[in-house]
Amino acid sequence: MDSESALNISIEQRVTLKDVARAADVSAATVSRFINTPVAVRTDKRQRIEDAIKTLGYVPHGAAQALASRRSRMIGAIFPSIDNTLFGCALEVFQHHASAADYTVVVASSEYDPELETRQVRRLLRSGVDALLLVGVERSPEVYNLITARKIPYVTLWRSGGDILHPCVGFDNVAATEHLTDYLIGLGHKRFGVFSGLLKHNDRAQDRVSGVYKSLENHGISAENATILERQFGVDEGREMFRQITSNRNPPTAIICGSEPFAYGAIFEAAEMGIDVPGEISIAGFDDLWLSSQIKPSLTTIRTPQREMAERAARYLLARLSGEQVAAPRPLEIDLIIRNSTGTAPTDLRSYEEVVRIVKAF
Amino acid sequence: MDSESALNISIEQRVTLKDVARAADVSAATVSRFINTPVAVRTDKRQRIEDAIKTLGYVPHGAAQALASRRSRMIGAIFPSIDNTLFGCALEVFQHHASAADYTVVVASSEYDPELETRQVRRLLRSGVDALLLVGVERSPEVYNLITARKIPYVTLWRSGGDILHPCVGFDNVAATEHLTDYLIGLGHKRFGVFSGLLKHNDRAQDRVSGVYKSLENHGISAENATILERQFGVDEGREMFRQITSNRNPPTAIICGSEPFAYGAIFEAAEMGIDVPGEISIAGFDDLWLSSQIKPSLTTIRTPQREMAERAARYLLARLSGEQVAAPRPLEIDLIIRNSTGTAPTDLRSYEEVVRIVKAF
DNA sequence: TTAAATTTTGAAAGCGCTTGCAAAATTTGC
DNA sequence: GCAAATTTTGCAAGCGCTTTCAAAATTTAA
Known part of the structure; x- marks a missing residue:
């Protein structure tokens, strides 16, 4: 046993896709395919890879996936405040649907401050979110510029009247x-x-x-x-x-x-x-x-239909993220x-x- | 103008660090240093780089940073429910402190279901969070194994009595x-x-x-x-x-x-x-x-001191993330x-x- | 002014994964 | 049974950044 391999053992390197590939006796590309589109891998290898992943305790490296695939599987959500039943409720519902679709939700609070909101948008875009959820429509054009420059879908809540380019899920x-x-x-x-x-x-x-x-x-x-x-x-x-x-x-x-x-x-x-x-x-x-x-x-x-609003917003964004053609959301009903x-x-x-x-x- | 450069113009490639480097007439390494430790760059270049970043509208690529630096600047938080004033409040406060330290908060709800919580922990670890916030101490050892295997700091809320290895910020x-x-x-x-x-x-x-x-x-x-x-x-x-x-x-x-x-x-x-x-x-x-x-x-x-709990948890994690030596959190006071x-x-x-x-x- | 100490810089090697491409393996059609 | 069509695979080239290392530039000391 040379010193290098001894080192590897003692330092407990991260288990990478390569390790899985080696253990399953396939190429890294095949393991990657197994992770992303299992059907593209033959059944026998599928089993071998699955076993290797389990025994090695492999967890994919999100940042590496994001870098290579250009998708982070993260959605950003910015609320005026999270410490508020309305927004908390919306976040809960939104998060539920997002995580069911294997998306992770990155959250931020603007604390009702447009400048902070802008900074939060910046931060979330930097984090590489694939989509963005915002509350209300009125904000500096700079923010919209930032978002459209990144070409990611977004949706605004709590107001109606948008179109497909500027979609709003909300009520009047x-x-x-x-x-x-x-x-x-x-x-x-x-x-x-x-x-x-x-x-x-x-x-x-x-x-x-x-x-x-x-x-x-x-x-x-x-x-x-x-x-x-x-x-x-x-x-x-x-x-x-x-x-x-x-x-x-x-x-x-x-x-x-x-x-x-x-x-x-x-x-x-x-x-x-x-x-x-x-x-x-x-x-x-x-x-x-x-x-x-x-x-x-x-x-x-x-x-006001808070849960439905959040649910529709989630559906809308998830549909756009999966490349579906979607119509602009229609205003929700409210009752007196x-x-x-x-x-x-x-x-x-x-x-x-x-x-x-x-x-x-x- | 050859077809390739024409292509670049029409397709609007992402502005990368390299582009900034070229525009500022420095190396990519220097731009990277400017972003991470500005003081390590001489003042004149600092200005040039800053200008280039502004004019090009450069936004760092979080995933690439995370991959190269092995830090995602994201903290995961899993609550039993977000749709609950207590947890919403804690999340608001925690997020506030995290984002003040330039950390992004990734949030998930376990919906009071230990299995879902485990899946959420998995997801957040896959996303590459640098630290983890959980509520309560009782959960399957598998979860703790996953977390300790990643060697990231974590903290549990709403209960007291942990030590440094298993820190709890809460009350009795x-x-x-x-x-x-x-x-x-x-x-x-x-x-x-x-x-x-x-x-x-x-x-x-x-x-x-x-x-x-x-x-x-x-x-x-x-x-x-x-x-x-x-x-x-x-x-x-x-x-x-x-x-x-x-x-x-x-x-x-x-x-x-x-x-x-x-x-x-x-x-x-x-x-x-x-x-x-x-x-x-x-x-x-x-x-x-x-x-x-x-x-x-x-x-x-x-x-119960909800806001203080969240604040202390944030402080604790941020301190650990910045490599500080920190004592185990002490139990918080409660009043009848x-x-x-x-x-x-x-x-x-x-x-x-x-x-x-x-x-x-x- | 020059050598030594220090600061600042760039080249290059990854970080761990995805994906286009072409080769290999398999299935299909006759 | 064989060629053609199809499926499955591996190679290798990145994705955009950080970071080590050594060289270059600058400052300091004498």
Whole structure:
């Protein structure tokens, strides 16, 4: 035994494809074929190779495969935040489908910061992802340039309206709040509070506010009747906005929340302030998280198809990656779930009673 | 212009390090050095290379780097589920720290299935991750063999008690429920319901049940006084268990939940059943999610340091990856947060009244 | 100014795999 | 049974980068 072979034994070299080839008495090319397209290898050798792989404990070297084949079998996903049921849920579903197709998911959070998102895109492209999942459409053209330069498929979530070149898997945020506002106007509401996520760099939030305005306009209600407040997402922010908006001289009779936590905050705060929901004020949410049906009063909200969105996005990308011809994704359906947090607008008499109540409080 | 160069132009070859080298009039080796250790390159060339990279829009090829350098700059993370605030939160924090250190996070979900977890470990190792993050300690030795064979650092979350070879970043689940049970016993409770996550393959859940038993034993209370129920995590499961356990001939006066959603379900169900919490029954949770302080009655629970756990895990792995000598992580502190869902055990008189109430119901 | 010490550089050999090509082996058709 | 068609195989050339080594350039010391 010469020193070199002794070295090999003691240093425990990585088991390579070559080792497998040697053990199975075939060429490296055949082992490679066995790994990628087993049917292209004759059955007897197939068995030999399989045995060799098992006994040697061979694990292919992903980077080498990626380098030689020009495919990394990785898909990148960038969410505004992962610490958020909505995105977490989407990631879970997406990851499930990707890994079922033997793709690995590389994840990053943009923390709602476009610059960080750009850096994350850069990082994921550098990592060599074969496809990219993003949330929302609005971002610097630089990002789209980077992606298209790499010629990889990508898809954006949470918004509808794209085409094949710029595919979106999502729903119509404008229509969602428009529909909700229509419903509230139908209940007699005329003054609205809108609790929105921070609008800058968030096209979904912008759309949702637009939907409210659109409905108002359609009903001939002046835009001044909607008070828009914007905050980071969060329950406490919802409470704070509720307190602020109800202290106005002429508070709204209905509050439209751009996200569910705001609505929860509003409901909690209303309870603490002794304001009856929906008697004195109606509150509506967006997304229909689990708590919405459990909370008292249960929350009227827009049900958004989060899991389906993620699943379709996965299907779309996987189809493109396997070279299939795919149509642009169509917008997903959303539902208005009417529960107990919304009701007819308080009458003027009721407003009068409220004045009495307030006067009494002195 | 010959046909080959025309081809190059039309096909838009990838910009490689060689191209940069040519444009900057240096060798490929120097460009590589510029990318990895800029200080090793003289300032004048540094500028030339930087310009060339910018004008050519060069992006390094991750797989090639990984192959040549034997480091992928990727860290794998496998969670039982990503669609869960706890794990989502941990992933967000972990990803944040990893990407700040220029590491990319590859994520997978084991869906609480040990076999799937094993496959995911395989996949991530094949992808070439430089380190691995796992949840919980209990898993097949095969997995640990795979990991140690690759000689990469790893860390497990949500449990304490590991050493440097098998590091755990987490807290003592046994002590947590033991402490909680001590507190409840101190309030006079003697019969307990324990709502646990599915115990099989879940060492955290097992620990939490053990903690209850340990406390009972220390107080000389027979183990029969604890009724263990186990379900998947979820609010509806909590409701269901609550309904089941309160229909017993001799129901517990306190319920210890192995996860917060169970406790929410119990509280909601109690409200619907007209059972007073904590007057008739005390309910305690585990993790202190945001809702726990908002719900009525607010929830007595164990606060677990989720973000800190993820952060420490990231620090630990990054330190190991940069070759630092690091000590085994120490267990994290947890707190018992006493709120309004727990109170003194109902007196026998009270039990008598309850009997009356039940009889009246007929 | 020159030799010695130091820094910076480029050539070249891989890293572990895939894949085009042509040769070898096998199957098919008659 | 033999030629033709088909399937299976191995060789060898990369994929795009890092890194060793020794040479070249620069700095330092005297």
